[in-house]
Amino acid sequence: MPEKKCLECGIAFKGRADKKFCSDQCRSAHHNVLNSDVTSYVRNVNNALRRNRRILDSLNPGGKIKVxxxxxxxxxxxFRYHTSTYKTRDGVIYYYCYEQGYLPIEKNYYLLVLKQDLFQ
Incomplete structure (x- = not known):
């Protein structure tokens, strides 16, 4: 049986034929390095979405307002990040950050709305 070396630290170890790491710490460290760029991107997008939702919620306490x-x-x-869109029959597109939405109306104005069907 050929000697196996840990993919993370390079130490020789014994174990199952399909084992790739000498310990849980090396396995975790290896996968953390592999996924760090993806995880960082996802975390940044999620933070932007949460911030957008929080802003819309704070500016729209009554459920409908123009800002x-x-x-x-x-x-x-x-404005680059939203969770969904809704297109009306007239072709008007609402953008949503979770249940908080906005609609471009006049030049430089937005109508903030709340998606009501989530609460019924």
């Missing part, structure tokens, strides 16, 4: 694009940007809103 300026400048106000959204001032609060730190990132």
């Amino acid at each position: 300026t694009a400048a106000r959204l940007k001032e609060e730190g809103f990132d």
Whole structure:
């Protein structure tokens, strides 16, 4: 049987034929390094989505309000990220960050809405 070496630290070890790491620590360290860039990207996107939702929620306590694009940007809103869209029969597109939504209306104005069907 050929000698196996740990993929993380290179130490020789004995064990099952399909075993690749000498310990749980080496296995975890190896996979953490492999997934760190993906994990970092996902974490950054999720943080942006949560921030967007929090901003929409704070600016829209009544469920429907008109705000300026400048106000959204001032609060730190990132228009690149949303969780879903809804297209009406008229072709109007609402953008949602979870249950909080926004609709571009006039130039530099947005209508903030709350997706009501989630609460019924």
